[in-house]
Amino acid sequence: MKYRYTDKYIFVIMGLLILFALYLQYSISKSTEKLKNEEIEKTERYAERITNYIQSETNSTTLKSYLEAHPDKREALNKMLHAFLTKEIQYIFLLYKDDKGHYRFLLDGSLKDPVEYNTIFFPKSKLFDHVYQTQKPQIIKQSEGVEEIWLSLLYPMVKDNNTQALLVIDLSKAYGDYLNDFNSPIVYIVTLMQWFLLISFLFLVYLGYNFHRLRKSMLIDPLTSAYTKLYLKEFFDVKKVNQYNAMMIDIDRFKLINEKYGYETGDTILKLFTKEMLKLLPKESRVIHTGGSEFFVILEKSSADLKEMAEKVFEGLTKKRYLIDNETISLTISMSAMVIPEDVEYIGNIQRCLDEKLLEIKNRGKNGLGIIDNVSVTEVKYKNMDYIKETLEEERLTCVYQPIFDTKTQQIIKYEALVRLVDKEDPQKLIAPYYFLDMIKNTTQYIKMSKLVFKNVFHTLHMYPDIKISVNIDLCDLYNADMMKLITQELFKHKQNAHRLTFEILEDHEIKDYDMVALIFQQLKTFGSKIAIDDFGSGYANYIYLIKLDVDVLKIDGGLIKELLYYPERTKMMLNSIKVLADVYGYEVVAEFVSNKEIYDIVCELDIPYSQGYYLGEPKPIEEYMNKEQN
Amino acid sequence: MKKVLILLILVYGHLYALDRESTLKMYHKLLFSLSPKAIVSVYVDDDEYRKIFSFSKRIQLINEPENADIALITNEMAFRKVLGERRNMQIGKKPILFATDYRFLKRSDDIIGAFYWRKGRSQLLFIKDRLDRHHIVLPREYKDFLVDEL
Numbered sequence: 001m002k003y004r005y006t007d008k009y010i011f012v013i014m015g016l017l018i019l020f021a022l023y024l025q026y027s028i029s030k031s032t033e034k035l036k037n038e039e040i041e042k043t044e045r046y047a048e049r050i051t052n053y054i055q056s057e058t059n060s061t062t063l064k065s066y067l068e069a070h071p072d073k074r075e076a077l078n079k080m081l082h083a084f085l086t087k088e089i090q091y092i093f094l095l096y097k098d099d100k101g102h103y104r105f106l107l108d109g110s111l112k113d114p115v116e117y118n119t120i121f122f123p124k125s126k127l128f129d130h131v132y133q134t135q136k137p138q139i140i141k142q143s144e145g146v147e148e149i150w151l152s153l154l155y156p157m158v159k160d161n162n163t164q165a166l167l168v169i170d171l172s173k174a175y176g177d178y179l180n181d182f183n184s185p186i187v188y189i190v191t192l193m194q195w196f197l198l199i200s201f202l203f204l205v206y207l208g209y210n211f212h213r214l215r216k217s218m219l220i221d222p223l224t225s226a227y228t229k230l231y232l233k234e235f236f237d238v239k240k241v242n243q244y245n246a247m248m249i250d251i252d253r254f255k256l257i258n259e260k261y262g263y264e265t266g267d268t269i270l271k272l273f274t275k276e277m278l279k280l281l282p283k284e285s286r287v288i289h290t291g292g293s294e295f296f297v298i299l300e301k302s303s304a305d306l307k308e309m310a311e312k313v314f315e316g317l318t319k320k321r322y323l324i325d326n327e328t329i330s331l332t333i334s335m336s337a338m339v340i341p342e343d344v345e346y347i348g349n350i351q352r353c354l355d356e357k358l359l360e361i362k363n364r365g366k367n368g369l370g371i372i373d374n375v376s377v378t379e380v381k382y383k384n385m386d387y388i389k390e391t392l393e394e395e396r397l398t399c400v401y402q403p404i405f406d407t408k409t410q411q412i413i414k415y416e417a418l419v420r421l422v423d424k425e426d427p428q429k430l431i432a433p434y435y436f437l438d439m440i441k442n443t444t445q446y447i448k449m450s451k452l453v454f455k456n457v458f459h460t461l462h463m464y465p466d467i468k469i470s471v472n473i474d475l476c477d478l479y480n481a482d483m484m485k486l487i488t489q490e491l492f493k494h495k496q497n498a499h500r501l502t503f504e505i506l507e508d509h510e511i512k513d514y515d516m517v518a519l520i521f522q523q524l525k526t527f528g529s530k531i532a533i534d535d536f537g538s539g540y541a542n543y544i545y546l547i548k549l550d551v552d553v554l555k556i557d558g559g560l561i562k563e564l565l566y567y568p569e570r571t572k573m574m575l576n577s578i579k580v581l582a583d584v585y586g587y588e589v590v591a592e593f594v595s596n597k598e599i600y601d602i603v604c605e606l607d608i609p610y611s612q613g614y615y616l617g618e619p620k621p622i623e624e625y626m627n628k629e630q631n
Numbered sequence: 632m633k634k635v636l637i638l639l640i641l642v643y644g645h646l647y648a649l650d651r652e653s654t655l656k657m658y659h660k661l662l663f664s665l666s667p668k669a670i671v672s673v674y675v676d677d678d679e680y681r682k683i684f685s686f687s688k689r690i691q692l693i694n695e696p697e698n699a700d701i702a703l704i705t706n707e708m709a710f711r712k713v714l715g716e717r718r719n720m721q722i723g724k725k726p727i728l729f730a731t732d733y734r735f736l737k738r739s740d741d742i743i744g745a746f747y748w749r750k751g752r753s754q755l756l757f758i759k760d761r762l763d764r765h766h767i768v769l770p771r772e773y774k775d776f777l778v779d780e781l
Contacts, residue, residue: 144754
């Protein structure tokens with residue numbers, strides 16, 4: 001269950017509970033009504049019997065004249081009526097209407113303080129007259145000026161179609177209260193429950209309101225009023241990524257603005273910049289402040305042509321001038337935009353692509369717009385951390401091997417192991433390091449990958465005892481304690497094969513602590529492994545290595561070899577000098593990037609002992625080379 | 632809790648005030664229907680009634696019946712006192728006598744009417760010829776409570 005639906009479910013449950021509590025109250029009220037109705041029906045039965053009895057006793061003449069003439073009978077009938085007085089029946093009496101329309105007592109069932117015969121009575125209800133006229137029994141409720149009575153049953157005594165008298169049975173208020181209170185414990189509990197639910201509901205509404213406010217503050221950046229990264233995530237939890245296009249915008253050198261004009265001005269500019277951006281974009285667009293001076297924009301595919309829109313936004317934002325404290329500030333931006341391919345499902349991949357493009361623009365000197373056209377779905381798919389993580393977890397990793405030849409004899413003397421990941425859907429498809437290596441660098445996934453590479457390499461060494469393998473490793477990785485631990489453990493584990501392994505060291509940065517690197521190389525060589533300097537002659541891989549470090553192989557940079565095609569003489573001189581130097585130091589020399597016969601011939605001519613390149617042999621599974629050798 | 636208690640006291644006080652007010656209102660109307668005066672002097676020896684009447688600015692409570700415009704007979708002692716004095720002092724028709732019990736109304740022809748409870752119902756009753764003797768003409772709204780005889 002996604003968390004954003006949880007609150008809705010809680011409200012639904014709470015609503016159902018409230019409905020249940022209301023239903024309970026309704027049921028209790030119905031049950032109480034039923035009790036009351038039963039009591040009324042019982043009283044009606046009594047009234048019928050009483051009137052029948054009185055009529056049977058006084059059948060010979062009219063009721064009034066009979067009772068007037070027979071005080072003893074009155075007495076007897078009063079006693080009879082008294083017999084019906086219970087805790088339920090408060091009063092029971094018989095009235096007649098005199099010539100002037102006043103009601104007067106004929107009989108009274110009360111023994112205590114009985115009312116005398118013919119005493120006048122004001123009934124406090126017009127319904128008495130109504131019953132007298134209609135001759136239909138009726139229940140009347142307590143009205144003003146009436147006390148101690150819950151309900152009164154008026155039962156007419158009719159003879160020869162004339163109403164002779166009205167039997168009044170008053171049900172006591174105490175009994176009415178008793179009936180009302182009959183279900184009171186349950187009513188009390190239900191009422192408590194309703195209050196509890198009501199308070200809980202109000203509390204829930206309050207919490208919901210606070211949650212909504214908090215969520216809003218988490219989804220909207222207070223500085224720029226643009227959305228936050230969390231919003232982006234939630235947005236694409238619901239929406240399909242491929243229905244949108246995306247742009248990434250970064251203000252160039254924004255740090256300088258902060259430093260020059262102060263952070264307050266920087267904040268103001270960010271606000272104005274966001275406002276301007278929103279003005280330029282279609283209404284349905286979403287601007288996400290991803291941090292610092294970087295914004296991520298998503299646009300509906302149907303809203304505008306991406307290229308046109310990106311150009312419009314770029315032009316608008318770069319032309320905009322910001323007047324701050326009488327000073328006009330203009331900004332340059334680096335911007336990347338792309339049409340999201342149909343098969344893409346994860347926005348993170350798109351962000352990565354746009355980020356890479358943005359970096360490229362920044363490296364080219366900033367202030368530019370880069371539109372990623374026809375980006376391959378494969379690229380988007382593989383440049384996905386989750387995908388790579390899953391691949392490594394499932395150990396879908398292999399190594400392909402590119403042979404290194406003895407230049408003269410063209411015999412394979414070694415193989416360079418090159419890492420590849422295996423596609424999940426198509427195991428024949430191998431994923432090149434271009435897609436994942438930079439992404440996983442400095443993460444635990446990189447260590448995991450290295451472990452799998454060593455496993456593969458040592459397995460190959462174990463399987464084929466006559467071959468040698470070189471494996472690439474970045475010097476930066478060797479500074480990593482975890483990585484070093486892994487390598488030394490692997491070397492120790494396979495120490496019998498370690499002497500057939502060469503570490504090809506790649507170096508992106510200038511070495512500052514040669515003593516430490518020398519120590520690392522020493523550790524790598526403990527079990528007889530060799531050290532090769534990869535890409536020698538370019539970047540930081542230079543002559544100082546030869547002085548300060550104990551290496552075994554120099555692999556001449558492919559870039560230098562390539563120059564043989566354009567500046568053959570000068571390049572030959574350079575390569576020759578490297579070869580002479582290597583001979584003096586006793587290093588093996590490998591020429592990389594031998595991609596055609598022309599280069600191969602020059603390498604032969606220069607007497608560089610070892611060569612490697614597509615002309616001689618492509619990277620392939622080791623089995624293919626081994627089978628070929630056997631044949 | 633304190634607030635709840637105060638609220639309960641206020642509610643109870645309000646209800647009590649309502650009961651007192653309705654009784655006073657009823658008697659107020661009745662007394663001024665019997666007497667044309669702007670301020671009516673009333674004799675009543677029942678503390679409960681005296682307390683209620685004390686809230687009216689137009690009712691003057693009198694301790695001796697002979698000085699009152701209207702005497703309210705609420706108990707046997709008052710019945711004897713007022714009727715006794717009336718006979719002894721030969722004070723004529725004053726005060727107008729009104730009872731709170733049907734029995735007093737029946738026992739004395741001098742009492743013009745009564746307000747009492749019977750079978751849980753309030754009963755207001757005036758006897759026509761007794762009112763005539765005092766030249767009292769009741770408002771129309773009391774028409775239904777006017778009887779010729781008991």
